[in-house]
Each structure stands twice: as C-alpha cells, then as structure tokens.
C-alpha cells in the first residue's frame with residue numbers, strides 16, 4: 300500500500316496544529332484511490348473538542364456528519380473516494396503510535412460488527428511551527444500493523 304498527503308492537506312493540517320498548540324487534535328482521513336492500493340489523502344476532518352492524549356476520544360456524531368459530507372461532495376463514488384482511517388497529533392512526544400493507539404485501531408478493523416477491513420493511522424507533530432513529522436501505520440484484519448510506502452510523485 301502507498302499513502303500520502305496532498306500539499307493542500309499538509310497546509311490545512313499545519314494550520315490546525317498551529318492553532319491547537321499543545322492540545323491534541325484529530326479526526327478522520329478521506330482518500331482518493333489513484334490505483335489499487337494507492338491512496339492520497341484529499342480531505343480530513345478536524346475534531347477540535349478533544350483534550351489531552353489520555354482523554355482523546357472519537358465523537359461518533361461529528362464523525363458521522365463529516366463522513367456523510369465527504370460522500371456528498373464526491374458524488375458517492377465509493378470505490379474512488381472513501382474513508383481511509385484516523386489521524387491525531389502528538390504535540391508533546393514522538394509520533395510513534397502508543398500502545399493505546401495500536402489497540403484502538405486493531406479493535407476498529409477486527410470488530411465483527413465493523414465494516415472496516417483496513418484503516419490507516421496517521422500521527423503528526425509540528426516542530427518549529429513548520430516541519431511536519433508523520434508516522435503512518437496500516438491496520439488490516441488478519442495482518443500485523445505495517446508501514447505503507449510513501450507516494451513520492453503525484454503523477
């Protein structure tokens with residue numbers, strides 16, 4: 300699998316991280332599938348109501364609304380535009396997924412009632428107000444978590 304952020308989304312993410320300061324924020328990742336297994340993030344939701352890392356939680360209603368809005372914008376072309384996963388920031392420590400992050404994502408893809416067979420976790424941290432540290436992990440039912448390859452060229 301290959302993943303990456305478009306330059307527009309990187310800019311949006313930097314702005315959100317700057318205004319959040321030391322507060323942890325996160326949301327959902329929405330992607331366009333460019334080729335089988337090749338996904339670029341074309342939109343993301345920003346949940347501004349989360350607090351510290353320990354208290355970070357998804358807000359199901361807000362996420363439902365963001366998902367619906369994305370599907371409406373992309374004319375319900377689900378095979379091309381779809382939910383890719385989750386993102387959040389680690390403003391004060393390394394972007395490595397925590398044990399809790401791994402457990403939460405594994406539960407998301409292994410839950411019998413969940414329709415999600417795979418999901419990506421992106422953790423970001425802004426350093427020196429500009430440099431964006433990123434860690435990407437793919438969680439897939441029946442597989443160990445792994446790191447996707449970056450998309451180096453957009454064409």
Ligand SMILES: [Zn+2]
Nearest residue numbers: 389396397400
């Ligand atoms: Zn985390």
